[in-house]
Amino acid sequence: MLSASHCIAPPQPQSKADSMTGPRRRILGALIGGGRSRRFGCDxxxxxxxxxxxxxxAIRAIAPACDGLVLCGAKREGLASLRDRPHEGMGPLAGLCAALYHAGEEGYTHVLSAPIDVHPLPPDLLENFPGDRPAVLDRHWLIGLWPCHLAEQLERHLQGGERSVVSWLDGCGAARVPQGANGLVNVNTPFDLELLEMSTSLGSAVRFFDTDVLNFDNGQVTSGVRAVPVEVPVAIEFNGVGYAVMMASPSDLEDFAVGFALSEGLADAGEMDALGTFEAEGGWVVRANLPPGSLPAILDRARTRVSESGCGICGIESIAAALAPLEPVEAIPRLRPAAIHKAMGALRQHQALGRVTGAAHAAAFCSFDGEIVCTREDVGRHNALDKLLGALVRQGEDRANGFVLLSARCSQELVEKTVRAGVPMLVTISAPSSLAIIRAREGQLTLLALARSDTALVVNDPHGLMRKDV
Incomplete structure (x- = not known):
């Protein structure tokens, strides 16, 4: 709608969405300056x-949705700038306050705000805020839509000594809108910027998720973001026949299909052609043609294939089946963070096979006070969990009255097994995949990962358990 060098744009035609919801909103885009961060070293x-x-x-992300654009708390040639209000040194809310006053004076109805140091901003940012009430993206509370009539209320808030954004949200009744598919990175340090750059180069193989870090020493929980490897169902079709669905990262998929056919003994190098990939609902499909002599083996294995330790869902010929809906866990975990720390410290002495071989995973069921009730081991992390769940059933243990601790990477199938068993909480030693996080949130499973002696990553906390003691 505008160029970056303009603050005021002429009235725009009323959109179809606006005509359905009432008078057209006239929106001023406000970019909140990031300032000179000591941790970052420059503006x-x-x-x-x-x-x-x-x-x-930031300009490219929000400008198309706005009728005008200003920069708050900073100056750039060619871009209209506003001084903080009531005065400088009062934090980012002072920039928003200045934008609200300016917007009201110039005939705007709302301000769409976004910090310049939070990325990647979605190109359809305004679609997250369909109504007229104040609303923000959850956990990124300066990305929001604000009616201009809030200007005086925000100024009183700041003059009263309040600079807390959370306090302001509560005071003005702002809705907190869940984020979309990908998390946002708050670029506070050069490492954050490096992480953003690296993840961009990896494309669809990585996603950001907002998480918390729990410190066992002081019980403090701090917000952050983590890049995790993407895990999706990849359906493999040879000669038009659905052969298997594998859980994989959606990168180098043609190499994956060729190597898979080779390692399965279906074809030799150079015998495969017509390679192709396309994105399907919930995953990807990879297709290749193998020589005619491979067809009997393809048909036979497609009919009889069984699950394997490294996959967990091999033989499922439907991506939809691989992502069957999860019934949320009904039980709610009730424990203090110290119980997790206690169980982790005791796990090693329950890993007899692991201590002898150094090559086995352990799955432990722990009470809410941190005592290890039962442990099972296996070379496969999925097998270890299945053994544990079977033991709990046979021993008559109440699976809702404890949590599972795993010495393994947190994959999607481990989350699903835990949810379906009715266990309300899972703690893993290594990092999660993207699909593990998505499925944990779908199943209302409390999920901690990267559990160490000092901290753990709070991946999903649907009941606010980890924040109750802080």
Whole structure:
């Protein structure tokens, strides 16, 4: 709708969505300056990501949805700037306050705000805020839509000594809108910027998720973001026949199909052609043609294939079946973070096979006070969990009255097994995949990962358990 060099744009035609919801909103885009961060070393708006400044990325993200654009708390040639209100040094809310006053004076109805140092901003940002009430993206509370009539209320809030964004949200009744599929990175340090750059180069193989870090020493929980490997169902079709669905990262999929056919003994190198990939609902499909002599083996194995330790769902010929809906866990975990720390400290002495061989995973069921009730081991992490769940059933243990601790990477199938068994909480030693996080949230499973002697990553906390003691 506008160029970055303009603050006021002429009235725009009323959109179909606006005509259905009432009078058209006239929106001022407000970019909240990141300032000179001591941890970053320079003005973050000048930092480069994908060859463009963070400020330029922010402009490109919100400008199409706005009728005007201003920069708050900073100055850039060609872009209208506002001084903080009531005065400088009062934090990012002072920039928002200035934008609300300016918008009201210039005939706007709302302000769409976004920090210049939070990325990647979705190109359809405004679609997250369909109504007229104040609303923000959850956990990124300066990304929001604000009616202009809030200007005086926000100024009183700041003059009263309040600079807390959370306090302001409560005071103005702002809705907290869940984020979309990908988390956002708050670029506070050069490492954050490096992480953003690296993840961009990896494309669809990585996603960001907002998480918390629990410190066992002081019980403090701090917010952050983590890049996790993407895990999706990949359906493999040879000669038009659905052969298997594998859980994999959606990168180098043609190499995956060729190597899979080779390792399965279906074809030799150079005998495969017509390779192709396409994205399907919930996953990817990879297709290849193998020589005619391979067809009997393809048909036979497609009919009789059984689950394997490294896959967990081999033989499922439907991506939809691989992502069958999960019934949420009904039980609610009731424990203090110290119980997790206690169980982790005791796990090693329950790993007899692991201590002898150094090559076995352990799955332990722990009471809410941190005592290890039962442990099972196996070379496969899925097998270890299945053994544990079977033991709990045979011993008559109440699976809702404890949590599972795993010495393994947190994959999607481990989450699903835990949810379906009715266990309300899972703690893993290694990092989660993207699908593990998605399925944990779907199943209302409390999930902690990267559990160490000092901290653990709080991946999903649907009941606010980890924040009750802080």
């Amino acid at each position: 973050k708006s000048d930092a480069l990501w994908q060859g463009r400044t963070l400020l330029d990325h």
